Structures are given as C-alpha cells and as structure tokens.
Amino acid sequence: MVARESTPDVRITASPAQAQDLVLDEIRALLLPGQRSLLGLATGATFAGLFSRLQTEFAAGRLPLAALLATHLDEYLGFPPERKGGMVHELEAGCPALAERRRAGMFLPVPHDGTEAALRAHEQRLQRAGGVQLQLLGIGRNGHLAFNEPGTPFELGFHVTTLAATTREDARPRFLPDEPPLQACTAGLATILQARRVILCAFGKAKAPAVAAMLDGEVGAACPASVLRRHGNALVLLDREAASELGRAARA
Numbered sequence: 001m002v003a004r005e006s007t008p009d010v011r012i013t014a015s016p017a018q019a020q021d022l023v024l025d026e027i028r029a030l031l032l033p034g035q036r037s038l039l040g041l042a043t044g045a046t047f048a049g050l051f052s053r054l055q056t057e058f059a060a061g062r063l064p065l066a067a068l069l070a071t072h073l074d075e076y077l078g079f080p081p082e083r084k085g086g087m088v089h090e091l092e093a094g095c096p097a098l099a100e101r102r103r104a105g106m107f108l109p110v111p112h113d114g115t116e117a118a119l120r121a122h123e124q125r126l127q128r129a130g131g132v133q134l135q136l137l138g139i140g141r142n143g144h145l146a147f148n149e150p151g152t153p154f155e156l157g158f159h160v161t162t163l164a165a166t167t168r169e170d171a172r173p174r175f176l177p178d179e180p181p182l183q184a185c186t187a188g189l190a191t192i193l194q195a196r197r198v199i200l201c202a203f204g205k206a207k208a209p210a211v212a213a214m215l216d217g218e219v220g221a222a223c224p225a226s227v228l229r230r231h232g233n234a235l236v237l238l239d240r241e242a243a244s245e246l247g248r249a250a251r252a
C-alpha cells in the first residue's frame with residue numbers, strides 16, 4: 001500500500017452521461033482484441049446507465065466481447081448469481097453479455113458463501129488474471145467503498161462485513177417485501193488500492209457530503225473512500241450536485 005497522500009484527478013462533468021462517455025473511453029482502451037485485462041465493475045444506480053450502454057456496445061460489436069475479462073466488488077451473503085437482489089444478478093440484468101462471459105469463465109463473481117477458503121481462492125484467481133487493471137467505484141452516502149463501511153481498517157482484503165444502517169436503508173426497496181440482507185462479502189480497501197487505475201463516479205446531491213469527506217476530510221477509516229488519496233492513479237468523476245460541498249472548509 002502507498003502510504004503517501006496524493007490528490008485524485010477530480011473532474012466535474014456536465015451530466016452523468018458525460019461521465020459515462022469518459023468511463024466508456026477508458027474501458028474501450030482496456031478491451032483490446034487479443035488482450036485480457038481484468039476490469040473491475042461496480043454496482044448501484046450510479047452505474048445502471050453505463051451498463052446499458054456497455055450492453056449496446058457489445059451487441060453492436062463496437063466493443064470486443066471476446067476481450068472482456070471482468071469481476072466486481074461485492075455480493076450479499078447467500079446470494080448466488082441467479083438470486084434477484086444480488087449484485088451479480090443486477091450486473092447481468094443490466095448487461096446480459098456478462099452472463100455469457102460468466103458461462104465462459106470470463107466473468108469472475110465474488111463468492112457469496114463467505115468462507116475464508118472461497119475468499120482467498122477468489123483473491124488468487126484475480127491475481128492469476130493479472131490483477132484488476134481498471135476498477136470502477138461508486139460511493140455510499142456514508143462514504144463507503146464497495147461494502148467497506150465507516151470504521152473498516154484500510155488493510156483488509158476480501159472479507160465478510162456487516163452492513164451499516166444507511167446502507168440497508170438504501171438497499172431496502174430492492175428487497176421489498178423482504179428485509180435487506182445484514183451481511184455481504186466485499187473487496188477490502190487494500191484490494192481496491194491494488195487496482196492499477198480506479199475511477200469513482202458520484203452523482204446527485206445526496207452524495208455531496210460523502211464526496212467532500214472523501215476529498216477534503218481526513219484520510220482515515222471514518223471515511224473509507226478517503227483511501228483513494230493513497231492511490232496514485234485515481235480519477236473522480238462528479239456532476240455539479242455531487243461536487244457542491246467541495247472546498248467548503250477552504251471557503252470558510
């Protein structure tokens with residue numbers, strides 16, 4: 001892990017669609033025919049638009065599906081790929097090409113059973129695939145990355161975690177009439193730091209306090225996303241609303 005602090009490249013885009021254009025360009029540069037660079041996907045409403053555009057690009061042959069080797073960040077405990085509400089289910093519903101890649105062994109799902117053996121085997125699988133070259137990230141309104149909730153040490157790899165109350169509240173609509181899960185398997189912050197490049201996207205007013213804490217607050221476990229200031233190759237794409245609380249401390 002790089003202990004030195006560095007400033008992520010922060011860009012304020014006119015709209016989420018413009019941010020998606022930039023992310024698509026980076027994915028295009030990664031998916032070169034004949035190469036297998038591991039792409040780390042993220043879930044959540046932030047990326048729904050991107051996945052439908054990715055599906056269109058694959059279906060039209062404008063992106064080479066055969067070059068896609070992918071994984072993702074996290075899965076609810078006890079949610080196999082076919083279970084609605086789960087992260088793999090969400091990813092494959094948004095971009096059905098991913099289901100095809102999973103059947104070909106080219107989409108590597110996060111284990112959903114949470115055993116130590118499965119988590120370590122998953123880490124080894126990612127390493128054998130050359131490590132994540134480009135990791136997409138969203139941010140929770142409490143500053144979480146993947147399911148690393150506030151208080152999570154920066155040093156962890158894949159682990160089982162208990163979801164914060166705000167995370168479960170935000171997830172509630174997707175599980176109704178059932179209760180949202182209590183636990184998940186997640187990439188750790190050390191895992192995320194290992195990716196060669198990371199791109200975090202955040203849109204909308206509700207994300208503004210978490211974005212300000214990530215970029216202007218202290219680097220530490222209180223805001224897991226602040227770990228990106230220890231990554232030397234991070235891009236943060238925001239819309240104006242998500243960026244609206246940046247620089248407040250400096251302006252006060």
Ligand code: GLP
Nearest residue numbers: 043044045046138139140146147
């Ligand atoms: C979940 C995921 C995170 C994601 C977050 C934000 O909690 N584990 O990886 O960043 O949701 O989701 P949304 O994009 O829906 O705001």
